[in-house]
Amino acid sequence: MIAALGQGRVYTPDDCAGLPSEPGAYVLLITLSEQHRGRFAGKDFTLEPGRYAYCGSAKGPGGIAARVGRHFRRDKKAHWHIDQLTIAAASISALAYPGQGECALMARLVEAGASVPFPGFGSSDCRLCAAHLACLT
DSSP, X not given: OGGGGOSOOOBBTTBOTTOOOSSEEEEEEXXXXXXXXXXXXXXXXXXXXXXXXXXXXXXXXXXXXXXXXXXXXXXXXXXXXXXXXHHHOSEEEEXXXXXXXXXXXXXXXXXXXXXXXXXXXXXXXXXXXXXXXXXXX
């Protein structure tokens, strides 16, 4: 399914030099090794162990590098919904897409067969997508 996003360098927390500092979109590839329970929009949710992809945007100062760098940190206060998963992840990596939007990336994943594990997750400000989190397994 990741192939549907096109070729791109995979960045890891140990090898994130070169992440673009311009605005655009990114995909976090998150592996959960055990069941994760969390809370979103006043509702409890459970994600089973597996591989997930989160499509996000980075439009602020520092662009993609700044946003992905924050997601890679484990010692952060959970601010966004995705922080619950990045803190709990067994592994995390990222793909960068300068000048693109996260909705187009999510659409490609869904077209390739990814499912939406929890409607609305990561897309509370989006009217186009069912969610910005996809289950890859």
